[in-house]
Amino acid sequence: MNVKxxxxxxxxxxxxxxxxxxxxxxxFLPLVVFGIQNTAQEDATKQAILKVDGEVIKVFDLKEDGxxxxxxxxxxxxxxxxxxxxxxxxxxxxxxxGDQICVQRGWISKAGETPIACLPHNLFITVEASxxxxxxxxxx
Numbered sequence: 847m848n849v850k851x852x853x854x855x856x857x858x859x860x861x862x863x864x865x866x867x868x869x870x871x872x873x874f875l876p877l878v879v880f881g882i883q884n885t886a887q888e889d890a891t892k893q894a895i896l897k898v899d900g901e902v903i904k905v906f907d908l909k910e911d912g913x914x915x916x917x918x919x920x921x922x923x924x925x926x927x928x929x930x931x932x933x934x935x936x937x938x939x940x941x942x943x944g945d946q947i948c949v950q951r952g953w954i955s956k957a958g959e960t961p962i963a964c965l966p967h968n969l970f971i972t973v974e975a976s977x978x979x980x981x982x983x984x985x986x
Contacts, residue, residue, distance in 0.1 A: 891976040892957055894936040896929065898969050908934040908955065908973065925967045936971060938962055 894906040896919065903919060906929075914932040916939065927948070928940040935955035938948045941964060948964035957975035964970075 892934060892955075892973055893976070894931070894954075894971055894973050896969070896971050898967070906931050906936060908936065910934045919969065921967065927964055927967060927969055929971070936962075936973070938964065938971070941967070943967055 892908040894908055895902060896904045896906070896917075898919070898921070904917065906917070908931070910933055912931070912933045914930070917929045917931070918926060919929065920926045924942075926942055927938050930937055930939045932953075935953040937953045938951070941949060943964055943966035945966065948962055948969070951962050954960070954962055954971070954973055957973050959973055961970050961972040
């Protein structure tokens, strides 16, 4: 049995085949759209924002070929966090809080990614993009 005989004996009509092909191709449309959005996000400038008690303490520029350096935040009561910036990513390397969850969190580098949080010190580090790709982003 060849293809023509199969189609002739089945309940499929020519327009049915066209509709099936169009639906199959359109199922890949979200993959293309989100792929384009992700490449646009990679081109945006990113900044990491260090906030303590809701107050912005420092803003770090995150660039892919940027330098690697550390920043030490010290509170008046002796709490400290050692923050490392390496190119386009940021993390907490060392802290004197008890649970060390913020150190175990590791690197963040994408806008909208779950922020680094040191709850005993009420310290948060978030990454924001300049292209408006997520809510509350920086727009120049």
